[in-house]
Amino acid sequence: MKVSQLKTVLAILIVALLSTQCNQAEQEKTQDIPGEVTIPNCPEWAKNAVFYQIYPQTFYDTDGDGIGDLKGIIAKLDYIKSLGVDAIWINPFFESPFCDAGYDISDYCKVAPRYGTNEDAKKLFEEAHKRGLRILFDFVASYTSIEHPWFKASARQDTNKYTNWYVWNDNTWMNPPKEYQDAFIKGYSERNGQFMRNFYYCQPALNYGFALPDTAYSWQLPTNHPDVLAMRQEMKQVVRFWLDMGADGFRADMAGALAKTANVQGNDQFFNTHEDATKKFWQEIYAMLQKDYPNAFMISEWSYPVDALDNCFHADFYHWFDGYNDLFQKESWRILNGYSEGHSYFDVEGKGDIKNFLDKFLAQYTPTKHKGFISLPLGNHDNARLGNARSDDDLEIIYAFGFTMPGVPFIYYGNEIGMKQLPTSWPQVEGAYKPRNGARTPMQWALGENFGFSTAPADKLYLPVDTATNAPNVASQEADPNSLLNRTRKLITVKKSEPALANYAEFIPLYAKSNTYPFVYARANKNDVVIVVLNPSGKECTATFTVNTPFKSTKTLAGKNLKLNTNDKQVTVSIPGQSYSIIKLL
Template sequence: MLKLWNLVALLYLAIQAISPLCAEVPPGPKWLQTAVFYQVYPQSYFDSNGDGIGDLPGITAKLDYIQSIGCNAIWINPIYESPFGDAGYDVADFYKVAPRYGTNEDLKNLCAEAHKRGMHLCLDLVAGHTSIAHPWFQQSALAQPNRYSNWYIWTPAGESVPGSQPVPGQHNRADRYLPNFFPFQPALNYGFARPDPKEPWQLPTTDPACIAVREELKSVMKFWLDLGADGFRVDMAFSLIRNDPGNEAISALWRYYRSWLDKEYPEAVLISEWSDPAVAIPAGFHLDCMIQIGQPAYGLLLGPLSWPNGYSRDPHAFFERAGGGDIKGFVDNYLRNYTVTKSRGYISLPTANHDIPRPTCDRGEQEVRTIFAMLLTMPGVPFIYYGDEIGMEYVYPSPDKEGGTIGTLQRCGSRTPMQWSKERNAGFSTAPAEKLYLPIDPSPSRPDVATEEKDPASMLNFTRALLKLRRDHPALANTADFQPVYAETNRYPFVYLRTCATEQILVSVNPADRSCSVALNGFNEATQLLVQGAVLKGGRLEMEPVSFGIFTVHAKEVF
């Protein structure tokens, strides 16, 4: 199998050497070709007014820092008016910034300041549901028919429909509603692709109420795009239409929105929480984040998304010191998605997000560096979750704040305040500690930005170095090609090529706590770009425990 991998890789290099382009560039905004996203959890990032909660002016104040990392795009979690039963994913007003974050004018200013720096800013679009406190739902729950009566999915009170909820509060409507996630998040009614004729409450997607909901979402997008936003990450993008085998109706819906955006806002982007790029990208999204819903193959890479005690681990995850992982399962799944989408959109592999543990969970910094060496050199659009660039920990246990605990998964461990300095509250806020959104990581060894700025060997400066490599080398570009060189079941290391017409770069990662080596026939001498315990010489790759290597491969030596 190794000889076959080598042969495929060398043949691939030969084709690339005569190819005029790195790869076919996906359609959409040109800025995505060089985008590196930074995810900001707003309530935990920087508090500008001392109330204990991060806010929009706080993000604006830190734009220069975000840019200094090498990130030129930002995704912000929901900032809309909300009762915050689910940290803002229960929206009460799609057209108003929640007062705890500031005002609409503050968001407009944030967008303008980002644009001054050549940066882009995307909002979180909660398309599939609202809060029960939303006026639309309050009107829909009334017994008297009105404009909003069918904007939500209502089932007869006497009919047993799995998941349906009774109407909260003092309302006269006897029906029950379907939630989209938590019980207090009623699903908006985009219709049923295949409504059951025996169930008249299942409205077709062509029903006037469903069309009205569809058009209202377009109005929401228009409102924020006109204010200065550059696009949206769509929460649970797959969930809008019911009884939709094959995702045909939901795909048609998103293609409708994409067609409108291409015409009216051609520089705006759509990012999906779908975790199925082969479906999401043809459905109209510019990029899809594979980690969000937890494809099984991604679990093989970093471990399960739900760690009951904060540290329980999948012994077969590739990024484990035990070295019993299977990279091939991940690579096979990735290639299935990559080959059918690379000319149409981008696959993103985030370092983490607000719903899952950080990569530092039960890992040391050197191990995390091997993860970053891979994630930040893969094709597609990189996403760095706030604080991962300095090695912030997944804090366990953490309080259950705003719906942060789901079963055994404690999401708040990844939502603790950003650590800016060794000052009070880690520089996050001047508020009393008891008023902070969440407690600061109590560890005396917690990392912080100010300290790492001064250390050339810090995690922060390592992240900067990786992203500088990505900017400086065309073969590491978002659109440059990808080819596995060595990816064997239960074997280490993982080796792959990133290539374009002007250069070829070989990346190798060995997160295991043991040395490994592999013969790479044809890859004789190479130039080291960034390495940690790896040597490529004379057609052989030698890797120390917990190591990585990024090399320029010289074409004249390959052939």
């Protein structure tokens, strides 16, 4: 791993003493704020990059069919660049029957006609590069569509090249071993046997082998079986195809759901995953990129950074764990399962708990911070929109958190203007189901027909647009210097301009207790130190902490100007309710 050691003489000792109208004063342990950092191995352009996620179906439609397309993304590249982001991740745009919104791929190397052509994809890469933007594609490696030619061949009765490219047992009538019973589909094809799914029935699992095959079941092929290796090699060629065309990397969907085992240990969130055997495939891809595509970037949907950052990926989305829900979506109308789990920390009611999130985050961050990046996405296509029951002021505090935490920030299209979560009674299109359908609605560009998304009749749109006549939209917010759009731009600018807010800069929590506000932490890089104070609750809070290093003054980089009192090494900050402050020590 290439490591850049930044020497420092900075050592800050902070004793956090919180006296607040919200909470009783408590004393924190003394903490070091080191300025020495180790930059994880990754492409130079990604070391402090900010990413923007696009759901292509609903971003911008240029041909009037009611569905967004690649030409629509090209048309909006200048807008995307104006946000201050460096790269774009696009959800799958490949050929598909769209049982699961394109995650059921029937041709990995062909753009779906509704989005355009391969030439349009090449043009997108070229136009993005002209603007200094990078493009990541969505690599769905764990399954294909039932309509993929590989699976159709595998489902035939006769033995052929693709027979073992998917996981099949060998008897339609016999139930699979109990560890796998929920994962198999029977009665689908002429082949005598049942195939394993990796999510919906229409997504048969590619066969990465079994790490510990049971000899009683001949269909459990080992991970080094020739047919397994042949399939894996073909998947590597898919990555090469798009990188050779001009893509700058990929996001790996369900990255942990490859090699199988009956004896699940550790991270068991995916179907019978064997972590070490799964990591081996990604380590091979990682090594391939290091050798042949050193400027390509890999991020995983694994939510287990200890595995994902073990020479497998440059970054890992850390959002499929309950600590992430503690931040934004504990309430029943926000969470996928529809059951209330408590209160979100970033809500004005002030009943949330930051400690559960932080404990779990640190357990992953501490052992991996020198290996790669954790990403806490600011929304995505699988979760309710952050704007669900929140004001623009609430969202600004969330974005202040997202752009000042360590790791690689991703912001979901439309969240920069505060698009709202739309009704769960709306159509369940292409496997979205509530509440995901309400987070995938058309981008709102301007007031007027379909909010500028498409010229198609309203009943032909992929999903309905917001029915509110004054719904957030880009054109209106461009004209308002205090709009959420422009406040988001400012936060990204601050993040990109401050060395202490670099993706790799040190992170030190200063105050984070159960049922307590505010949340206070420091970021440090060499001689630069920034302190972040977040108070999403509706009540004013006061924090006092001792800084054991010389500084002449402080500067508020973003957020409210705090009530500051300094006495020797002590700084006291009073922060109003529903506010935040990003403070630089000078």
